[in-house]
Amino acid sequence: MGKLYAELIRIRFLTLLAYRVNYYSGIIIYAINIGAYYFLWGAIYSGQGNLAGMSLSQMTSYVAISWMSRAFYFNNIDAEIGQEVREGKVAIEMIRPYNYLSVKTAQALGEGIFRLFFFAIPGLLLIRLFIPFQFPDTLEVWGWYGLSLVFAFIVNTQINLLTGLFTFFFLRNEGMMMAKRMIVDLLSGVIIPISFFPGWTASLLQVLPFQAINFTPSMIFSGALAGKAAFTAIGMQVMWVVILLVPIVLLWKLAKRNLIVQGG
């Protein structure tokens, strides 16, 4: 079984490798976005020392690493599930001797590994040429960041699986997927670190799973979250990985009963 999924991961990696040129423009797009927020934060910080406990140089690292973490964990498996449901291909997938959702997760991992080596790492080095931000100075911080990023990837994939599963009920679901993508970007901390949110919104975001997707690893990388606090934050991520399994399993059971095979 393990060999089967390893093979799925490998195939997805190789497929993307064949189209790697498509990702070069992706790096430039991310650079454009990082640039936009770099200037914006520069203007926001002018004349201010610390905002929400972060210095300008920590914020610069945060902006760069939050986009490049996104370059790694982002995938479109929800849209893929949607397309397979719409075209009726899901019927074939479901009679094959493997678990459909595990297959999707394996493909997401293949894509993640590809994106790490051909998008996130070169992107990070490219951005470093234009925007002066600091890499973590100890190996320990790199380690915590890496671990945290793995859980970030899992939580994001779980949320994608959930949105994808809704297609089984609505048949077309592009609207919800688009909304999800934007909500995840806002509430996970890509657009603004969630420690900036005021009052009750901050406490609300503390109990939602989105911070596990980006805020946690980016704060560790920028040095704003360290030591015991970083350890607790990673513990929270693990908790979300476990909790999110419950709705996925339930929805999958319902979806199998609800499936309408279209096309053919």
Added chain:
Amino acid sequence: MGQVIRLFQDYLSQYFKTKLTYRVNFITELVSNLVYELLNLVFILVVFTHVPTIQGWTLYEIVFIYGYFLVPYALFSMFFGFWDFNERYIIRGEMDRILTRPVNHLAQISLESIAPDRLFGVITGVIIMFFAGSKLNLDLSWYDPIIFLLLVFSSTLIYGGIYTAIASVSFYTDSRTGIAPMVWNIQNYGRYPVDIYNNAISILLKWILPFAFVGFYPSAYFLKKEELYGYTMLTPVMGIIFFTLGIIFWNQGVKKYSGAGS
């Protein structure tokens, strides 16, 4: 022209028939557009809970610029939604069909990809402008609505010109260039005062990809920033120049077009 308007009505009713087949999706699409529009507003509001001004610009001034920014963008994306022009018309050979139609080819393509649901963006933008305007105690003259329409029309022409020019690149090469998504991300720089960017970027936003004229400069008129009025008055000129350039590129491209072969 009369023919185009008649076709417009037909395409409109066709659009709603297709969309309303999947009602839940239609509604979630509307919601997701709204979420997108509010996303940046949330960013602005959250940032201003920490600072009083951004380089001299106050919260409601920035919110007002953002409200204006949404209006021409919504109009543009209603009429020029052919992001997938390369794939849909060049690679699949659909352009051949377009060229055999009696209507102007650009009008035909624009009608085929029309997205009237984007009009909600205009409403959102106007509401945001009125909200910010009332907080700033801006007073309106009788001619301000006319100036508003003129500026919005000009900003929409800038968008239209730039993206038509980009789409016409597909006539020369049928491989994906990835230029459109890059430019789309650059246009988001136009939501904020251009003086926060460095020199190279502000020259780019003023004269090369003039996205300063789709948000910041037109809004400056309503915000009574007299030192920027010169740029505001330049907006219609930029609109005409860039739209004309777009059309020229497009027509040149159509002449060069040789079909995808199949």
